[in-house]
Amino acid sequence: xDELGYSVGEVAARVGIAPSAVRFYEDEGLISAxxxxxxxxxFTPVELxxxxxxxxxxxxxxxxxxxxxxxxxxxxxxTPTAADWARMGEAWKSSLDERIVALERLRDDxxxxxxxxxxxxxxxxxxxxxxxxxxxxxxxRFLLGDR
Amino acid sequence: xDELGYSVGEVAARVGIAPSAVRFYEDEGLISAxxxxxxxxxFTPVELxxxxxxxxxxxxxxxxxxxxxxxxxxxxxxTPTAADWARMGEAWKSSLDERIVALERLRDDxxxxxxxxxxxxxxxxxxxxxxxxxxxxxxxRFLLGDR
DNA sequence: GTACGATCTCAAGCTAACTTGAAGTCAAGG
DNA sequence: CCTTGACTTCAAGTTAGCTTGAGATCGTAC
Numbered sequence: 001x002d003e004l005g006y007s008v009g010e011v012a013a014r015v016g017i018a019p020s021a022v023r024f025y026e027d028e029g030l031i032s033a034x035x036x037x038x039x040x041x042x043f044t045p046v047e048l049x050x051x052x053x054x055x056x057x058x059x060x061x062x063x064x065x066x067x068x069x070x071x072x073x074x075x076x077x078x079t080p081t082a083a084d085w086a087r088m089g090e091a092w093k094s095s096l097d098e099r100i101v102a103l104e105r106l107r108d109d110x111x112x113x114x115x116x117x118x119x120x121x122x123x124x125x126x127x128x129x130x131x132x133x134x135x136x137x138x139x140x141r142f143l144l145g146d147r
Numbered sequence: 148x149d150e151l152g153y154s155v156g157e158v159a160a161r162v163g164i165a166p167s168a169v170r171f172y173e174d175e176g177l178i179s180a181x182x183x184x185x186x187x188x189x190f191t192p193v194e195l196x197x198x199x200x201x202x203x204x205x206x207x208x209x210x211x212x213x214x215x216x217x218x219x220x221x222x223x224x225x226t227p228t229a230a231d232w233a234r235m236g237e238a239w240k241s242s243l244d245e246r247i248v249a250l251e252r253l254r255d256d257x258x259x260x261x262x263x264x265x266x267x268x269x270x271x272x273x274x275x276x277x278x279x280x281x282x283x284x285x286x287x288r289f290l291l292g293d294r
Numbered sequence: 295g296t297a298c299g300a301t302c303t304c305a306a307g308c309t310a311a312c313t314t315g316a317a318g319t320c321a322a323g324g
Numbered sequence: 325c326c327t328t329g330a331c332t333t334c335a336a337g338t339t340a341g342c343t344t345g346a347g348a349t350c351g352t353a354c
Contacts, residue, residue: 009330019331020313028311038320040331059253064311089257096254100247106206107243156300166301167343175341185350187301211341 004034004042011043015051022051030054030068053088060092061099151181151189158190162198169198177201177215200232207239208246 001010012019025031026041031050033041050071057067070088148157159166172178173188178197180188197218204214217235 007331018313021311023332024312036320038331039333040320056257058311060250093254093257096250096257100250100254103207103243103247103250107240107247111240154301165343168341170302171342183350185301186303187350205341 002036002042004036005045006043006048008041008043011048011051014048015055017051017055025051025054028064028068030064030071053085057088057092060096062092062095149183149189151183152192153190153195155188155190158195158198161195162202164198164202172198172201175211175215177211177218200235204235204239207243209239209242 001007006014008019008022011022015022022031022043023041026033031043031047031054033043033047036042053071054064054067057070058064062070070091073088074084148154153161155166155169158169162169169178169190170188173180178190178194178201180190180194183189200218201211201214204217205211209217217238220235221231
C-alpha cells in the first residue's frame, strides 16, 4: 500500500479473492478505484469494506445486481455511516430470515413425508401439493419457490 | 398418455417444467424413457416421481450431479421402495439442516454487528474474523462457507 | 389423405460470476 | 540499466442448467 491506497493484488490478498474478481467488481461498478500515474488501480480502505460487504451479501444469497442496488443507496457520500451499513444489513437480514423459514418449512415437510414413506406415492402432498396446498398448477410447486 | 406412457409434453405439463428440461434430464441420465415406433419418448409414472424428487432436491440446493449420484444409489431396480426414497430424503434433510444452521449463524452475527454499528469498522468480527474466528486466511471467510 | 400440432435431433445461445490468456506496461531491487 | 514480478486491457473461455432455433418426422383428428 502506497500513499494512494492498495493495489489490486493487495486488495485481493486482504479480502481473499482473486485479483481478476477485484477488477471485475470495479468493471461492474460495485467498487471504485483511483489510478496511479502509470494507470494502476489504487483502492482505499473503504473499498476493502465494500468488498467484504459484497461477499457477505453474496453469502446471504443476493446477486451482484441486488448488491449493486443496495450499495448505490449508500450514494455518493465518501464514507458511509454506521447507520448506512446497518440499514443494508437489516435488509439482508430479512432476506436471510425468509430463506431460513423456507428451508425450515421444506425440512419439516420432508420429515412428515419421510415418516409416512409417501415420497414413493403419487398422492404425496410434498410432491403433488395440488390438494392441500391449493391448485397453483402442476408439479411440486411447494418446493420451488412458489409462495 | 398411451399404453407406453407419457409423452414429453405430458410429463412437462404434469411436473410443471418445460419439455426441453425433460429431454435435458434424460440426456443427463437422471431419468429414462422408452421409445415409440416413431422414436418418440414415453415415460412411466416412476419417471414422473423421479423428476419431482429431482426438483425437490434442487430446491434443497443440491446440484444435478449430486442428485444423479443419489438417484444412482437407487440402482437399477425397477421400482424404488419407500425406504429408498426415505434414505435419500434423510440425506437431503441433513443438507437442509446444515444450511439452516449456517444461515442462522450468519443472521445472528449480522444482528450483533448491526447492534454495534461495526459493519463500518475494519475490526468487525463479521467482516474480518481474523481474531475471534481464528486465522484461516484473509477476508470474511466466516461468511463464505468456511467452517 | 391431408393438415397441423407435437416431437425428433443437434447445435448454438443464455445468465451469472468469474477465470484465463495474450500482448504489452509499470515499479522496485541490484 | 536491467530484470522480474505485478499490473494493464480486451477477448474469449468456464460451469450449471437449461432454452431457442432449424429442419425434419410423427401422430391424430377430420
